[in-house]
Structure formats: C-alpha cells, structure tokens
Amino acid sequence: MDAEECVNDAYLACWNSIPPESPQQLLSYVCRIVRNISISRHRKNTASKRKCTKYDKALDELEVCLASPDTVEGAVSEEALSKEINSFLERLDAETRVMFVRRYYYSDTISDIAKITRMSNNAVSLKLFRAREKLREYLTERGYLG
Amino acid sequence: MNRETISNVIGKIDPAYIAEAGEYRVSREETRDGRILNYIAAACAVVVLIVALPLISKFVFRGKTPGNVPGETGDGLGSEVTVRPEDTDAPSDVLSDTVDLYSCITQDDLNRVSNGMMYEDVKSTLGCAPCAVSRGETLILRYMLDGRNAFAEIAMEKNSVSYYIVTGIGQVLCSGGTEPAYDLSGFADAGEKLALTLAARYDSDIFDIDASLISFTFENGLDEEVRVDPLYMLEKRINSDSTDNDEWLAVDYDESAVQSGQTAVAPGETAKLTLTVRSLYGYLSPGRYRLTAVADGEDASYAVTIEFSISNNARALLAEATDYDPECRITSAAADTIKSGTKLQQNIASYGLPAQILSLDPLTVRYIVAGDKEGVDIEYSYPAKDQVSYIAVRVTRREAEEIDRLTSDSVYDFYNFYVKRLGVTVDDINKYIGESNRDIGNTALYKTDGGTLSLVYGSITNGANSSVVSELRYSSIRQAEEEKIASSVKKNMPFDAVIKNFGLPDKVKLSSRLYEQYVTEIYYFFESGNAAIVSVKNDANGTPRVYDIRIRAQDAIFDYPKIDEETVEQVIPRIMPGMTEAEVNAYLGSPRMILARTDAPLTREARHFCSDGSMFVVLYRNSDGKERTVAGVSLVGDSGASCLDLSCVISMCGSGSVVSHEEINQVTGGTTLEEIVEKFGVPTKFEGRIDDKYTFSYALADRSISIHITFRMRFYIEDGAMRAVLEVVDKYYL
Incomplete structure (x- = not known):
C-alpha cells in the first residue's frame, strides 16, 4: 500500500514539476523524487515506533563503516562530502559502483542485487564490505574520518 | 558520522551513477535463445521509441538548479530523513x-x-x-x-x-570440529573456484574463554600464489528455522585484533591462520556464524567462507566439569590467594569449580570457604572477561544471606539514610547495604522480606560525574488510606514521623533541582488511583521535614507544567543573552531540570519543557561571581526551530526585506548573519534549523522566487569569553 502511494505521489510530483523543471537525466530525476517521497513515508511510518527496514539496514552498514570517534562532520559540509563520495565512486569499477548505489541509494536487498548482477549473495556482501572498507580508507586519508 | 548526514550524502550521489545503477543489467549470455531475445528486445525498443518520441520531446531539458527536486527541503535530499534515537529500553x-x-x-x-x-x-x-x-x-x-x-x-x-x-552447562563449546569449507563461490570464474580449499579446525588448546580464537588451515589449490587478506567479514545467522533462506547480519568485530599484512600462500601449500573474532562488545553471543575471508590472486579475488557455531562462551569452561558441587569448599588460606587479574582457568585449576554462579553478565562466581563459612565472590569482567576484575570477600555466609534479603527495618534505615543524603552514590549504597542481588540495566534490585527494593541509577550527575540514585521504588502494598495521610501530614512534620505512621513510601524521587532546593518527593500510591506526594526538605539542622503534601491522580504525577504554545511563540524569542536567571524564570516559570555546566564560561543549563514536545534550553554564566545571566538559548525538539543567539532576528522575521539578485550575489561563504542583516535588513522568513544549520530566506525583488541562505555556527574565544557567529555555508534559490 505504501509503495503504491509512493508511486502515485511520484507521478504527481513529476506531473507538477515538469515543466517548468527540465532535468537533464530523467531517470535520475525521477529516482530522486521517488527516494524523497519514500524516505518521507518511511520517516512518517517509523516516527513513533521502532522498525527495522531495508533502508535502516543499509544505513546501519554505512554508519558502522563511517563511525569515527573524532568526527569532523561539524566542520565539513555535506556538499564537500558528497563530492568526495562521488569521486570515490568514480574510482570503483562499474560493477562495484552499481552494487554500492543499488544498496545504499536504492536500498536494495543483497538478494536483489545478487539477482541483478548474477552473483551469489555472499559475493555481493563481500564486495560491498570491501567497498565500504575502501570508502572508509578513502575518507580517512582525506581527513573526513578521525 | 550520524545517519542523517550519511543519508544526506548518499542522497547527493551523482545522477549519472544513479542512472547507471538503475539501468544496470548483466548482458544476456550469448546463447541462441539469448540472441533471439535480444533481437526481439531491440525490435520492441525501436517501436517504443517511435511511439514515445512525442512524449519524450516534452523533456528536452536545459539544466537544473539545486533544490528543484520536489520533496527536497533545501540542504539536500536526505534532509528529509530524521531517524529517531533508537529505543533500546527493555519492556x-x-x-x-x-x-x-x-x-x-x-x-x-x-x-x-x-x-x-x-x-x-x-x-x-x-x-x-x-x-x-x-x-x-x-x-x-x-x-x-x-x-x-x-x-x-x-x-x-x-x-x-x-x-x-x-x-x-556441559555442552560442547563449539560445534563443527573439523569442517571443510563448502562455499567457494566468489569472484573466480566457474571451474576455478573448486581449486581453493579451506578447512576450519577448533582446537581446545588455543581455545580461549570467549570462543573467539579460530584457527583454520588454508590450502591453495590454484597454480598461482594468493595473498590472504587479514580483514574478513563476520556475519551471524539471524534466523534459525530454515537453512534454505538464511538471513545473515554483519557482526562488528574488533579490528584492532586483526593481524596486519597479508599472508602469502604458494600454490599447493597450506597456511595455518588464526583469527581473533572477538566482537566489538567483547565476545560472540551463541549462534551460527559465517566468516568470509578474501584471497587475492594475480588477476582475481577469491572468497572463501566457513561457518561455525558458538553454543557457549565464558561459562563453557565452568561447564566442562560434570562433578559441579554446590557444597564444595575451599580453605580460607586458599581464598586469600585469589588475586585480581588472575584468569578463570587458573582459578579453576587452583581451586576447582566454584560452588555457585552468581551472574552470567558479568560472569561472577562464588567459592564457599570451609570452616568460617565465608563466601568469596569473584567477578570476571569486560574487556578481559576471563580475568578477575573484582573480588569481594564477603561477610560470613550467614550475614551474606541476610544482605541478600534485606529486612524491612534495613530498608527503612536505608530510606532514612537516602533521604537525608541526597545524591547518594553507588559507592555509598554499596557501603551501606551491600551490593544488590541483581543489576538490570541501570536498576539495582534488592530482595527484602517484604518485596523488592529497586534503585535506578543515572540520569542525574552530581557534578563529580558519578552516578547517583535518581529514583527508588519499593514494591510493598500500600495499606494506608489517602484521607488519613491528607489530613494528618502537616508541613514541618519530621519525615521520620511520616514513615512511622504510614510505612515506607512506594517511591522516592530526587528533585531535579539538585543544587538549590534540596527537595525530595516521596510517593504513596492508593487503590483509588490517587497518590500522595510528600515533599521533604532538610531544615537548618539537617533534619528532613515535610515541606508540602499534595494528593494527585497517579496519571497526572508526571504531567508537570509545560510552556504553552503561545509562550513558545511569543515569549521565548524575547529571552536574550544578558538577561538574569530571575528574569527568565519570571517569564517561563522555574525550569524543570537544571544541570551543572563546567565548560567555561557556562556554569548552568536550565531546561524548560514545552507542550509541543520541544525543549527550551537556557545556558547561564556567572559574570564576575555575580548573578547568573543568559549566555545562550536554544530551542530543540519537535519544532525544529532554534533561536540560539538569534532570537532578535527570528522574532523580527516576517517584516522582511526584498533584495535584488545583484545585492544577494555579494553574499559569499563566511559572511556572517550580522553582516547580512546589516546590509539587507531582517530576512523574510526563518526557515528552521536542521542539525547545526540555520536557514533564512529573503524575497527577491521580482517576488517570483526567494533566496535561501544557510548558516552554520562557528565558535570562537574573544576576551576570554566564548562567542558564536553564524556564517554562510550555502545559498540557493527556491
């Protein structure tokens, strides 16, 4: 039910915004809309009670990976960090990059990604695990993580 | 890095990568059927393209400005996300x-x-x-x-x-024994993957208390050298009912224990590897685990996986003996030789098995001493769970049993002691009535002959950063009648008289105003649903006396006065730095909570709670030892707004100014809010606060759009005082 409503809301948002908006990449644009609406819905659904969703699990993985006792996030803008993440993604091979984005942007399950990439669940988990480690190293080298 | 930041950052992944991931498909295998399908798909695509061309033409796009995505609130997609603090409270x-x-x-x-x-x-x-x-x-x-x-x-x-x-107790520590690896699927191509073999062996000689030292033999069946990565992935199976649909959850382990450097294994050779799989929080809980290691070859990486079970950990050593005897004794001389820092194995070897296991977490065992009947309790604690961290050579066993079950008299004594000495610490209590029977979370439980005494620690610090009792409960059943209490308890009556007449109260609560009023509230609950709340305050001689008595519905006990919405909107913006504490309290009433601050120049933090769920925090400082004055204020919580040092600007928002593009282009990163207000006047609107960023907006001259300017707070020291300014970190049109 929630998914259907999110799709409806996304259609409506697209209809209302295009035109005048003119996204260069339609897929990315629509994905963003869907993601925003889905996250809003998720936030609403989990505001007063604890639930563990695919979205939470994916975030948990990254949160553990990027935990830092000497965080400098207060001094670093998200914009700068976003640029670093994009730079990091550029360095990954296409397959790993797709896995990373599907897992942490689309909140896909390991099984879903395994089907898309035709790998075993374990191989996907491992590749993501190594990607997270690399991300951690990458951000540490650049002073984002203590 | 918190979840919201991560979500925000992930939300800003380059659209090209999003599109790439969205469209990604593994190319169809070059089979006959596959080629046919490819042809069909290509034909369909052409047809769809022709049909859809007019529609697509609608989306001939020229560019995109930040923030033009619906649902985006300004500082990024993820700013919509707020993950509430996890509620880890037990039922x-x-x-x-x-x-x-x-x-x-x-x-x-x-x-x-x-x-x-x-x-x-x-x-x-x-x-x-x-x-x-x-x-x-x-x-x-x-x-x-x-x-x-x-x-x-x-x-x-x-x-x-x-x-x-x-x-x-008595179960095998780990199941599995020698266990060949079964899952060799990884990144190697089909045909190669069986060339690697892996065997896991659990060796009791190297097996430590936490079942966390895993030794296995790695055999390289490839014709090239491989290097085994010391980092590995550890997962725990979270469903145990089916092996077909296993669900695994990553386990955080202590990476500091990981050996450094890769281990090279030549073709045909084997290497014995030992991994310390101690988890982040000390040891692995019972369950089924999967460990995946990586071996890097010349052109490919190979994943090798083993599974193992942990059915027990620390207590398994205790379990090894089948002649466990609760009546066994050690000599008094032997008891004296038990030292802190000794290992559980050593103690078992020296003294045999303990007579009792008092607690599993932390692992605490008790040896009974022969002859004089003393008991020796030994606690093995984190992080070295097999290492003695605490030894309590307790009073005689008979006395120990008495402590285990406090009498009503001793509870009464304790209440008296407790009330007379506010802010009593854990150490104080341990000295006074001994250690609790059980600790559950932050609550210590004492068995008594009339019920259970519960002490809740924490939530209030006494300035010396030691935990003090913040709440005390007693499970006795109240027999007193509320009318009798209401009519006979008078102001200035000695507290002792209240206890003697009406028995122990059901609950005692420290006043949060710890440093000033020294008021303690005791509660008597009645079957009617009401409760008598007796406030107790020490007189000049230190004798606790009744200060006030109220009869209230139990449901309303914790419904303390809150600042109403009108006050939040009208009064709070007028609370300015420099105002005295008395002036603030005249506006808002007494704060619900006062905390000591030692981060100079701040000396006190007062918390006022608002009816909308937000909390208004006032930070005070002492100027030259004079009256406390406001150093800063902050409104945090559901409203999302803040008026930290900005109350004046925020209160005037709405009368805002109209600016031109040319003017606003002068605003650059680092420009302060003060400078902007001076130059352009008060903003049109305060958009709110997310994390430590504050966003204001100005209407642009043509009124078609507005400019949003986001500020981040920067602190600096000037003339020995801490000051804060808001500096521009971002601006965007909406």
Whole structure:
C-alpha cells in the first residue's frame, strides 16, 4: 500500500514539476523524487515506533563503516562530502559502483542485487564490505574520518 | 558520522551513477535463445521509441538548479530523513520489582516457548526472567534451567522471540570440529573456484574463554600464489528455522585484533591462520556464524567462507566439569590467594569449580570457604572477561544471606539514610547495604522480606560525574488510606514521623533541582488511583521535614507544567543573552531540570519543557561571581526551530526585506548573519534549523522566487569569553 502511494505521489510530483523543471537525466530525476517521497513515508511510518527496514539496514552498514570517534562532520559540509563520495565512486569499477548505489541509494536487498548482477549473495556482501572498507580508507586519508 | 548526514550524502550521489545503477543489467549470455531475445528486445525498443518520441520531446531539458527536486527541503535530499534515537529500553516489566531472583524453569517449560512468541506470552509461560540484558536491539532473557546446572537464554528482538538457544552447562563449546569449507563461490570464474580449499579446525588448546580464537588451515589449490587478506567479514545467522533462506547480519568485530599484512600462500601449500573474532562488545553471543575471508590472486579475488557455531562462551569452561558441587569448599588460606587479574582457568585449576554462579553478565562466581563459612565472590569482567576484575570477600555466609534479603527495618534505615543524603552514590549504597542481588540495566534490585527494593541509577550527575540514585521504588502494598495521610501530614512534620505512621513510601524521587532546593518527593500510591506526594526538605539542622503534601491522580504525577504554545511563540524569542536567571524564570516559570555546566564560561543549563514536545534550553554564566545571566538559548525538539543567539532576528522575521539578485550575489561563504542583516535588513522568513544549520530566506525583488541562505555556527574565544557567529555555508534559490 505504501509503495503504491509512493508511486502515485511520484507521478504527481513529476506531473507538477515538469515543466517548468527540465532535468537533464530523467531517470535520475525521477529516482530522486521517488527516494524523497519514500524516505518521507518511511520517516512518517517509523516516527513513533521502532522498525527495522531495508533502508535502516543499509544505513546501519554505512554508519558502522563511517563511525569515527573524532568526527569532523561539524566542520565539513555535506556538499564537500558528497563530492568526495562521488569521486570515490568514480574510482570503483562499474560493477562495484552499481552494487554500492543499488544498496545504499536504492536500498536494495543483497538478494536483489545478487539477482541483478548474477552473483551469489555472499559475493555481493563481500564486495560491498570491501567497498565500504575502501570508502572508509578513502575518507580517512582525506581527513573526513578521525 | 550520524545517519542523517550519511543519508544526506548518499542522497547527493551523482545522477549519472544513479542512472547507471538503475539501468544496470548483466548482458544476456550469448546463447541462441539469448540472441533471439535480444533481437526481439531491440525490435520492441525501436517501436517504443517511435511511439514515445512525442512524449519524450516534452523533456528536452536545459539544466537544473539545486533544490528543484520536489520533496527536497533545501540542504539536500536526505534532509528529509530524521531517524529517531533508537529505543533500546527493555519492556518495562522486565524491570519488574517482583521477579523471583532464584526461580528456575524446566526443560518442559522452555519447550513451550517458540520462535515468534511475543514477550507477554513468554512472560506468562515462564514468568519474569531473573536476569535480562539489553544489547542493542536485542533483549536477552535468562532463566535458570533445572536448578543451577544450566541456563536458558531467549533472545528477543522487536518484542518478539526471534530465536532462542538453550546453553546448558556441559555442552560442547563449539560445534563443527573439523569442517571443510563448502562455499567457494566468489569472484573466480566457474571451474576455478573448486581449486581453493579451506578447512576450519577448533582446537581446545588455543581455545580461549570467549570462543573467539579460530584457527583454520588454508590450502591453495590454484597454480598461482594468493595473498590472504587479514580483514574478513563476520556475519551471524539471524534466523534459525530454515537453512534454505538464511538471513545473515554483519557482526562488528574488533579490528584492532586483526593481524596486519597479508599472508602469502604458494600454490599447493597450506597456511595455518588464526583469527581473533572477538566482537566489538567483547565476545560472540551463541549462534551460527559465517566468516568470509578474501584471497587475492594475480588477476582475481577469491572468497572463501566457513561457518561455525558458538553454543557457549565464558561459562563453557565452568561447564566442562560434570562433578559441579554446590557444597564444595575451599580453605580460607586458599581464598586469600585469589588475586585480581588472575584468569578463570587458573582459578579453576587452583581451586576447582566454584560452588555457585552468581551472574552470567558479568560472569561472577562464588567459592564457599570451609570452616568460617565465608563466601568469596569473584567477578570476571569486560574487556578481559576471563580475568578477575573484582573480588569481594564477603561477610560470613550467614550475614551474606541476610544482605541478600534485606529486612524491612534495613530498608527503612536505608530510606532514612537516602533521604537525608541526597545524591547518594553507588559507592555509598554499596557501603551501606551491600551490593544488590541483581543489576538490570541501570536498576539495582534488592530482595527484602517484604518485596523488592529497586534503585535506578543515572540520569542525574552530581557534578563529580558519578552516578547517583535518581529514583527508588519499593514494591510493598500500600495499606494506608489517602484521607488519613491528607489530613494528618502537616508541613514541618519530621519525615521520620511520616514513615512511622504510614510505612515506607512506594517511591522516592530526587528533585531535579539538585543544587538549590534540596527537595525530595516521596510517593504513596492508593487503590483509588490517587497518590500522595510528600515533599521533604532538610531544615537548618539537617533534619528532613515535610515541606508540602499534595494528593494527585497517579496519571497526572508526571504531567508537570509545560510552556504553552503561545509562550513558545511569543515569549521565548524575547529571552536574550544578558538577561538574569530571575528574569527568565519570571517569564517561563522555574525550569524543570537544571544541570551543572563546567565548560567555561557556562556554569548552568536550565531546561524548560514545552507542550509541543520541544525543549527550551537556557545556558547561564556567572559574570564576575555575580548573578547568573543568559549566555545562550536554544530551542530543540519537535519544532525544529532554534533561536540560539538569534532570537532578535527570528522574532523580527516576517517584516522582511526584498533584495535584488545583484545585492544577494555579494553574499559569499563566511559572511556572517550580522553582516547580512546589516546590509539587507531582517530576512523574510526563518526557515528552521536542521542539525547545526540555520536557514533564512529573503524575497527577491521580482517576488517570483526567494533566496535561501544557510548558516552554520562557528565558535570562537574573544576576551576570554566564548562567542558564536553564524556564517554562510550555502545559498540557493527556491
């Protein structure tokens, strides 16, 4: 039910915004809309009670990976960090990059990604695990993580 | 890095990568059927393209400005996301003060518990658990099984039983023995993957207390050298009912224990690897685990996986002996030789098995001393769980048993002691009435002959950063009538007289105004649903006396006065730095909570709670030892707004100015809010606060759009005082 409503809301948002908006990449644009609406819905659904969703699990993985006792996030803008993440993604091979984005942007399950990439669940988990480690190293080298 | 930041950052991944991931498909294999399908797909695509061309033409796009995505609130997609703090509290009645600390269950009882049962059902089947431990989202209930020879654990997640494991003393520590690797799928191509073999062996000689030292032999069956990565992935199976649909959850382990450097293994050779798989929080809980290591070859990486089980950990060593004897004794001389820092293995080797296991977490055992009947309690604690961290050579056994069951008189004495000395610490209590029978979370439970005494520690610090008792409960049943209390308890009556006439109160609560009023509230609950709240205050001689008595509905006891919405909107913006504490309290009433601050120049933090769920925090400083004055204010919580040092600007928003593009282009990163207001006047609107960023907007001259300017607070020291300015970090049109 929630998914259907999110799709409806996304259609409506697209209809209302295009035109005048003119996204260069339609897929990315629509994905963003869907993601925003889905996250809003998720936030609403989990505001007063604890639930563990695919979205939470994916975030948990990254949160553990990027935990830092000497965080400098207060001094670093998200914009700068976003640029670093994009730079990091550029360095990954296409397959790993797709896995990373599907897992942490689309909140896909390991099984879903395994089907898309035709790998075993374990191989996907491992590749993501190594990607997270690399991300951690990458951000540490650049002073984002203590 | 918090979840919101991560979500925000991920939300800003380059659209090109999003599109790439969205469209990604593994190319179809070059089979005959595959080629046919490819042709069909290509033909369909052409048809669709022709049909859809007019529609697509609608989306001939020229560019995009930041923030033009619906649902985006300005500072990025993820700014919509707020993940509330995890509620890791156990069900309230786990902390019940009526639990029988020494109750046992039978195997038949346990068999009636099944996966998926709700907590209430477990409780009705087995009763309250004598021991409950909360680890993250998992609540572990522990029951003694069949006397003291075994324990049953039931792990519950999200209020339902997700799995349960019986860990009886005497079980094998790890299952599996020598276990060949079975999953060699990885990144190698088909045909190559079977060339690698891996065997896991659990060796009792190297097996440590936490079942965390895993030794296995790695055999390289390839014709090239491989290097084994010391980092590995550790997962725990979170469903135990089926092997077909296993679900695994990554386990955080202590990376500091990982050996550095890769281990090279030549073709045809084997290498013995030892991994310390101690988890981040000390040891691995019972369950099925999967460890995946990586070997890098010349052109490919290979994943090798082993599975192993841990059915017990620290207590397994105790379990090895089958002649466990609760009546065994050690000599007094031997008891004297037990030292801190010694290992559990050493102690078992020297003194034999202990007579009792007092607690599993932390592992605490008791040796009974022959002759003079003393008991020696030894606690083995984190982080070295097999290392003695604490030894209590207790009073004689008879006295120890008395401490285990406090008398009503001793509870009364304690109440008296407690009330007279506000802010009593854990150490004070341990000296006064001994250690608790059980600690559950931050609550210490004492058995008494009339019920259970519960002390809740924490939430208030006394300035020296030691935990003090913040709440005290007693489970006795109140017999007194409320009319009698209401009519006979008078102001200035000695507190002792209240206790003598009406018995021990059901609850004692420290006033949060710890440093000024020294008021303690005691509660008597009645069957009518009302409660008598007696405020007790020490007189000049230090004698506690009744300060006030109120009869209120129990439901309303914690419904303390809150700042109404009108005050939040009208008054709070007028609370300015420099105002005295008395002036603030005249506006807002007394704060609900006062905390000491030692981060100079701040000396005090007052918290006022608002009816909309937000909290208004006023920070005070002492200027030259004079009256406290406001150093800063902050409105945090559901409203999302803040007026930290900005109250004046915010209160005037709405009368805002109209600016031109040319003017606003002068605003650059680092420009302060003060400069902007001076140049352009008060903003049109305060958009709100997210994290430590504040966003204001100005209407642009043509009124078609507005400019949003986001500020971040920067602190600096000037003339010995801490000051703050808001500096521009971002601006965008909307």
